[in-house]
């Protein structure tokens with residue numbers, strides 16, 4: 129059966145906010161979709177893999193005429209796709225060629241905080257570098273790297289500092305689904321931008337405390353893209369990489385598609401949709417079957433009624449592979465520890481008034497402690513009904529959680545895998561199961577980036593019982 133709805137109340141969409149900026153299809157020729165190159169290691173030594181990642185400034189041809197000043201990782205805009213394998217030990221040499229401090233945050237990787245994780249406590253100063261090492265120990269998933277200096281995350285991501293980071297494992301590699309990077313397995317980061325005079329972006333001019341937006345969709349750093357389809361099926365790894373915008377996606381002809389994975393794992397079973405919504409930082413992997421189309425046809429991807437990109441259908445061989453009904457043997461699902469009471473988290477406010485638990489983020493304050501390897505239920509409330517309220521996408525660093533319920537009801541059918549970001553609608557409370565298998569200090573926050581920078585963020589310390597007195601060097605706004 130096919131789900132025909134988004135599982136979101138229209139009342140929750142950001143279109144109701146006074147500052148909403150609708151998308152407009154740009155009046156420029158279609159341009160071939162950019163597919164980010166795969167990041168190549170400097171060196172491989174068995175399971176030890178070494179990379180250099182440089183945050184740099186550059187210029188990118190986005191529109192006809194002047195190039196746009198942009199930032200990227202090893203590229204002028206966005207970055208190369210890191211492909212990590214479960215079990216590998218990753219050694220990174222992180223270099224900053226920007227004119228300001230940055231950090232390298234691995235959104236979705238279960239790695240220790242606060243240094244390896246790359247939040248605000250791991251600054252890399254201009255012309256400086258930092259070396260980190262971590263082991264990949266998690267399920268196959270589509271994750272991402274983005275800048276995370278406080279409170280400049282939003283501006284730096286807007287300038288372009290965002291890249292894909294896949295985790296692969298043997299189980300996912302053996303599934304009968306598309307696996308050829310750039311051919312039938314495509315990352316798509318959905319963002320929006322506002323082009324000013326001379327094709328430039330201007331973060332300060334467009335700043336909005338509820339999240340910057342622009343009227344022009346940008347996909348993998350391409351404006352008005354097309355993609356040449358040469359296989360019957362495409363696997364699209366969708367990432368909402370916008371600072372604030374939600375994407376309400378569907379194809380022409382209401383072409384159905386099958387979701388196979390969410391943020392941090394495969395789904396237990398494939399779920400068929402003809403519409404899907406992504407909120408900030410969420411990842412959804414879908415498989416689109418173009419079997420009913422012929423060479424010369426085109427299929428359009430829309431958000432609401434605005435065309436985002438075109439798929440140009442070419443000859444393809446028939447693909448009779450069936451997506452398995454069981455995509456993964458089991459999603460980890462530990463029992464909550466009886467000695468850990470439900471942990472409540474409240475996201476409130478709009479504009480400059482955003483807070484978590486009535487407080488604004490303080491870099492050197494630990495807001496909560498929980499033991500490693502124990503499971504606890506967290507109950508996340510969005511009290512927000514000012515101005516109709518907004519969806520706050522709640523994100524945790526360093527782990528994957530399981531969504532248990534929304535206002536006491538079952539979660540959406542496409543959030544039954546592991547997630548690290550969950551949309552919380554205005555007036556809703558979402559319960560999740562949280563557990564960590566790495567120790568350290570980790571942030572949790574709203575992933576509307578201006579809300580995060582505005583203080584809708586807190587941090588917890590995960591305590592390893594073998595090292596209960598571990599000390600972490602937390603910087604503050606002054607020493608940064």
Ligand code: C2O
Nearest residue numbers: 235276409523571
């Ligand atoms: Cu996507 Cu705190 O991060």
Ligand code: CU
Nearest residue numbers: 234235236525
């Ligand atoms: Cu993160």
Ligand code: CU
Nearest residue numbers: 520574576579
């Ligand atoms: Cu928010």
